[in-house]
Amino acid sequence: xxxxxxxxxxxxxxxxxxxxxxxxxxxxxxxxxxxxxxxxxxxxxxxxxxxxxxxxxxxxxxxxxxxxxxxxxxxxxxxxxxxxxxxxxxxxxxxxxxxxxxxxxxxxxxxxxxxxxxxxxxxxxxxxxxxxxxxxxxxxxxxxxxxxxxxxxxxxxxxxxxxxxxxxxxxxxxxxxxxxxxxxxxxxxxxxxxxxxxxxxxxxxxxxxxxxxxxxxxxxxxxxxxxxxxxxxxxxxxxxxxxxxxxxxxxxxxxxxxxxxxxxxxxxxxxxxxxxxxxxxxxxxxxxxxxxxxxxxxxxxxxxxxxxxxxxxxxxxxxxxxxxxxxxxxxxxxxxxxxxxxxxxxxxxxxxxxxxxxxxxxxxxxxxxxxxxxxxxxxxxxxxxxxxxxxxxxxxxxxxxxxxxxxxxxxxxxxxxxxxxxxxxxxxxxxxxxxxxxxxxxxxxxxxxxxxxxxxxxxxxxxxxxxxxxxxxxxxxxxxxxxxxxxxxxxxxxxxxxxxxxxxxxxxxxxxxxxxxxxxxxxxxxxxxxxxxxxxxxxxxxxxxxxx
Amino acid sequence: xxxxxxxxxxxxxxxxxxxxxxxxxxxxxxxxxxxxxxxxxxxxxxxxxxxxxxxxxxxxxxxxxxxxxxxxxxxxxxxxxxxxxxxxxxxxxxxxxxxxxxxxxxxxxxxxxxxxxxxxxxxxxxxxxxxxxxxxxxxxxxxxxxxxxxxxxxxxxxxxxxxxx
Numbered sequence: 129x130x131x132x133x134x135x136x137x138x139x140x141x142x143x144x145x146x147x148x149x150x151x152x153x154x155x156x157x158x159x160x161x162x163x164x165x166x167x168x169x170x171x172x173x174x175x176x177x178x179x180x181x182x183x184x185x186x187x188x189x190x191x192x193x194x195x196x197x198x199x200x201x202x203x204x205x206x207x208x209x210x211x212x213x214x215x216x217x218x219x220x221x222x223x224x225x226x227x228x229x230x231x232x233x234x235x236x237x238x239x240x241x242x243x244x245x246x247x248x249x250x251x252x253x254x255x256x257x258x259x260x261x262x263x264x265x266x267x268x269x270x271x272x273x274x275x276x277x278x279x280x281x282x283x284x285x286x287x288x289x290x291x292x293x294x295x296x297x298x299x300x301x302x303x304x305x306x307x308x309x310x311x312x313x314x315x316x317x318x319x320x321x322x323x324x325x326x327x328x329x330x331x332x333x334x335x336x337x338x339x340x341x342x343x344x345x346x347x348x349x350x351x352x353x354x355x356x357x358x359x360x361x362x363x364x365x366x367x368x369x370x371x372x373x374x375x376x377x378x379x380x381x382x383x384x385x386x387x388x389x390x391x392x393x394x395x396x397x398x399x400x401x402x403x404x405x406x407x408x409x410x411x412x413x414x415x416x417x418x419x420x421x422x423x424x425x426x427x428x429x430x431x432x433x434x435x436x437x438x439x440x441x442x443x444x445x446x447x448x449x450x451x452x453x454x455x456x457x458x459x460x461x462x463x464x465x466x467x468x469x470x471x472x473x474x475x476x477x478x479x480x481x482x483x484x485x486x487x488x489x490x491x492x493x494x495x496x497x498x499x500x501x502x503x504x505x506x507x508x509x510x511x512x513x514x515x516x517x518x519x520x521x522x523x524x525x526x527x528x529x530x531x532x533x534x535x536x537x538x539x540x541x542x543x544x545x546x547x548x549x550x551x552x553x554x555x556x557x558x559x560x561x562x563x564x565x566x567x568x569x570x571x572x573x574x575x576x577x578x579x580x581x582x583x584x585x586x587x588x589x590x591x592x593x594x595x596x597x598x599x600x601x602x603x604x605x606x607x608x609x610x611x612x613x614x615x616x617x618x619x620x621x622x623x624x625x626x627x628x629x630x631x632x633x634x635x636x637x638x639x640x641x642x643x644x645x646x647x648x649x650x651x652x653x654x655x656x657x658x659x660x661x662x663x664x665x666x667x668x669x670x671x672x673x674x675x676x
Numbered sequence: 677x678x679x680x681x682x683x684x685x686x687x688x689x690x691x692x693x694x695x696x697x698x699x700x701x702x703x704x705x706x707x708x709x710x711x712x713x714x715x716x717x718x719x720x721x722x723x724x725x726x727x728x729x730x731x732x733x734x735x736x737x738x739x740x741x742x743x744x745x746x747x748x749x750x751x752x753x754x755x756x757x758x759x760x761x762x763x764x765x766x767x768x769x770x771x772x773x774x775x776x777x778x779x780x781x782x783x784x785x786x787x788x789x790x791x792x793x794x795x796x797x798x799x800x801x802x803x804x805x806x807x808x809x810x811x812x813x814x815x816x817x818x819x820x821x822x823x824x825x826x827x828x829x830x831x832x833x834x835x836x837x838x839x840x841x
Contacts, residue, residue, distance in 0.1 A: 233751030233800050234777040268773050343767040343777050346752045373761075 138204035140184075145200075153195040153206055154182055164208055165217060165246050167224075167332045168284035169196040172390040173293060179284045180220045181246070184208045192216055217250045227263040227307060229279040237334030239347040243282070263307050272318030273395065274327055274336050278310045281335035287311070287327045294392060294490065295321040311335065323490065325398040329381055330391070340399050345371060345378045353601040354383055354657060356588060358451060358498040358538070358581040359397040361481070362491050363590030364389035365658075366397075368582060368601040375602045377404050377582055385658050388594060394491050403539050403564045403580070404605070410565050410577035411606040421575070426607070427623040429576060433559065434621035436531055441468030445520070445529040445556075447548060449475045449536035450497035453586025453598055455635040456611040457499075457506050458644070460535060463615040465512075471529070472507075473515040475537070476500050476544040484591045493591055496543045498581070502589035505662065509644045517544070521551045529556050536578055536611050537562035561614060577608035584610040586632040587652070594659035597652070600629075733791045733806035736784055737831030738824055746824060747803035747836045750779040754795035754804055762788035763795060782824035786812055802836040 136147045140157045147156035152175070157164055167179035177197035184195040187205035192213065195206070207213065225243065232238040265278035288300045288311070297320060299313045313319060319327075328338040350369035357364040357380065365385040369378050380401060382393035403409060413429045414421045437444050446464050448457050461472070480495040481504075487494055507514050515523065523529070532552055537545055537560060549568045552558050559574040569575055585600045604610070609617075612631045617623055636652045650660070687693060709716050719726065739747045750767035768780035793806050809830060814820055 231776075233749045233753070238751075268776055343750070343769060346756070348756065349752075 136200050136202050136204075138200050138202070138206060140206045141209050142207075147200045151200050153184060153186075153193075153198045153200050153204070156200045157195065157206070157208070162208065164195050165242075165250065166196060167242060167282060168286060170286055170289075170330055170391070171384070172386075172392070173286060173289045173330075176285050176289060179224075179282065181217060183213055183216050183220070185210050185213050214250065217246075218252050221246055221250055222252050222256075224282045226257055227265075227279065229262070229267070230259075231280075235277075235280065235334035236337045236342055236347075237280075237331070241334055242332035265310055269312075270318075270339075271313050272320070273324045273339055273399075274319060275339055275342060276311060277335050277337070278312075280333050281311050282333055283309055283311070284332060286330045286332070287336055290323075290327060290330060291319075291321065294326075295323050297321040300327075322395050322488070322492070323392055325395050326382065326392045341379050345369075349373070350378055351601075353599050354597075355582070355599040355601060356498070356590075356596045357393055357397040358588070358598070359394075359400055359496065360491075361484075361493040361495040361498060361500060361591035362389065362486065363498055363588055363592075363594065363596050363659075364393040364397060364491060365596070366393060368599075370582075370601045375605075377401060377602065383657075387658065388590065388592065388596075389491055392491060396492070400539070401582070404582055406564065408540075408564050408566070409605065410563065410575060410608065412577060413607070414575040416573055416575070425623070426576075426609070426617060429574060430617035430620070430622055433533075433574070434618050436557075437464075437467050437469065437618065440530055442470060443528070443530040444469045445471045445473065445515075445524070445532045447473050447475055447520075447532065447534040447545075448503065449534065449538070449545065450495075450500040450503050451538040451581065452499060452503075452536040452611055453584065453588055453632065454499060454502035454506055454595075455586040455632040455639065456536065456584075457503055458510075458635050458639055459612050459631070460615050461506070461510065461512060463619045466619070471515060471523075472512065473517070473520040473548075474500070474503050474544075475534070475542070475548060477517050477547075480543070481591075495591065496541070498590070499588040501591060501593060502587070502595075505589055506639075506644060509642075517547075520548065524548070524551050524556065525553060527553050527555050531559065532556050533559045533561070535561045535614065538564075538578060538580055540564055540566060542566070542568060561611065563608070576614065577606060579604040579608045579610040579613075583608070584632070585652075587636065587655070589662060590659075593661055595655075595662045596659040597655050597657075604629075728808060728810070730808075732808055732810070733793045733796075735786065735807050735809040735812060735822070735830065736789075736795065736827055737805045737807040737834050738782065738827040739803055739805060739831065739834045739836040740828060742835065744833065745775075746778060746782075746828065747801055747838075748779050748782060748824075749775075749801055749803070750777050750782075751800065753798040753800060757794040757798035759792060759794060760788045760790045762786070779824060782827065784822045784827065786820045786822060787817065802838040805831070805834070807831055 134149050136149060138145055138147060138156060140160060140162050143160050145156050145160045154164055154169060164182045166182045168176045169182060175197050177194050180194060182195045183192045185207045186193055267277050267279055269276040283302055285302060288302060291297050291300045299319050300311060301314060302309050303312050304310055325338055327336045349371050351372045353368045355366055355368050357366045365383040365388055367381045367383045371378060380398050382389055382391055384391045413424045413426055415424045446469055448460055476495055476497055481500045483494050486492055546568055552571060558572045560569050560572040561576045561578045563578045563580045581598060582601050583604050586598050587595050588598050589595045633652050640650050741747050750765050752765055755763040755765055762785040764783045765779050766781040767777055770776055770778040795804050796806050
């Protein structure tokens with residue numbers, strides 16, 4: 129074997145393709161945009177070659193071969209559109225469907241099921257199987273966060289490989305043989321890894337469905353938006369599904385990005401989204417007077433806060449949550465600096481931010497806020513001084529501040545912010561801008577509702593130093609506002625100057641013009657979906673997990 | 677705008693002739709109905725009702741299984757097919773694992789329904805049918821939203837012809 133870099137020339141369906149050595153026929157065809165139907169092949173899992181759907185005809189080879197496990201070689205002539213291939217794909221599909229229960233009406237996968245999709249395209253359309261003769265298997269087996277239906281399973285082993293290769297927990301296996309094969313967890317124990325939601329995603333049929341999403345909504349009612357997860361510093365790429373009629377969030381799924389999250393995301397990020405439409409969500413600004421909460425308008429809040437800050441800006445501390453987008457932070461900095469405020473801080477403990485690796489070896493980070501790197505980037509490039517976590521607590525307890533504004537908190541757990549809130553003395557008037565009302569906010573004089581990260585757009589920088597796009601999937605809920613809206617009002621001192629929802633784009637343009645974001649003069653809308661490596665703060669540890 | 681002057685002939689300016697003509701028409705009908713009541717086109721509506729075709733599309737019926745439970749599996753195909761978006765279903769997990777999915781709520785907003793019958797057409801399990809009921813008057817708008825209990829009850833627990841498996 130020569131170690132020289134090589135190229136392999138082959139043709140698929142008459143299209144000449146230049147493939148890299150080590151590529152399979154399937155992958156080579158994919159680079160040329162030729163689609164081959166498949167069930168068991170997954171770009172981020174090993175190759176199993178069990179579903180037999182990706183059959184192709186190779187010249188000088190009498191039998192059909194599976195393209196996912198056949199290496200591309202020089203001069204190969206491959207065809208996937210001949211009658212022989214069509215015939216065999218039809219037969220394979222018939223085999224997969226022999227014992228299929230055909231319970232699409234109650235199957236959550238219906239609408240995005242590969243059995244349905246391929247049957248439309250390659251199916252026989254004339255069933256030769258009677259229902260009575262079908263082989264019956266266990267249905268609706270509870271295996272933890274996932275419901276398993278063995279009748280629907282086509283034994284592609286994607287899930288088995290996922291638990292073996294990605295989480296390395298080996299919970300799932302195929303038991304028995306032939307048409308009696310069933311998918312099961314070992315010893316019938318529930319799944320015990322923190323990435324179980326991915327099983328429902330990678331299952332090409334309805335055999336594994338997520339309990340959280342089960343029967344909630346039909347998939348064809350959902351509108352999908354490409355965004356990012358904001359539950360930790362990893363910033364996994366996700367697709368957010370919202371029903372446009374009810375503007376209710378139904379599902380968060382991972383979106384493939386080889387450098388960040390491959391095709392996965394953790395269960396916390398996926399299912400810890402109830403706060404968005406929960407009863408504890410804050411609905412209007414509230415002021416605490418003598419231990420009682422009084423509902424107030426934004427107008428009153430802006431008037432009071434504006435005069436408070438203007439009377440003694442040096443005694444004001446502004447805490448920027450790292451749940452904020454970089455644009456929101458920049459807007460806050462600009463407005464508050466303009467009013468004379470000099471003290472800024474963030475909510476995370478520096479120790480968690482320094483750790484740039486996923487602590488579980490897969491995706492999860494200690495820093496559970498999404499944009500600490502963006503904050504650092506902004507502060508470093510604009511040369512703004514800010515108080516570190518310990519300094520701020522010291523100063524707070526020395527009662528140096530009259531007012532403490534904590535902007536942009538999100539969710540129920542507030543890592544980092546909790547300590548700040550507890551250490552805030554009674555003498556300091558506290559204003560909290562958060563999505564959800566929690567017991568920690570008892571001391572707050574003002575509580576103002578925040579738009580969740582599903583309701584705002586902008587950019588965030590993850591722990592790997594990748595700047596990624598956050599896209600709003602629904603409008604601001606209730607009367608909540610994002611930080612653009614809040615600082616706009618504080619600056620004007622009234623609610624008349626309605627902040628446009630597209631303000632982030634103006635700020636983004638300013639930031640890229642001022643080269644705060646490298647790759648200057650970028651258009652927010654044209655940012656690549658896989659993110660831009662701005663690398664200044666995040667590059668240190670490189671991208672370890674991604675193998676490409 | 678130009679003003680147009682109308683000048684009617686004397687025969688029309690005297691309205692009496694037209695009135696008499698109208699009276700004659702009314703009188704003719706009156707006498708005809710008086711002597712041949714069988715040919716009268718109108719009926720005494722609430723007491724006497726017209727017979728409609730058996731294919732008439734009225735208020736929907738939700739059919740039931742042999743055990744009296746709702747036939748519907750909450751697949752939402754009717755809601756998807758509905759051009760008026762009047763069907764609102766909330767699905768839930770059924771206590772019986774063999775049934776799996778059932779409609780916790782099944783509401784039809786009859787103010788929106790256009791009686792097209794697409795829901796009946798779309799249903800894979802013959803759970804919804806267009807019934808013969810056409811009397812849908814109510815005093816309150818909220819009374820036009822029919823729940824699953826009402827739709828089953830007014831259909832007299834019609835059983836589906838589809839075999840259950």
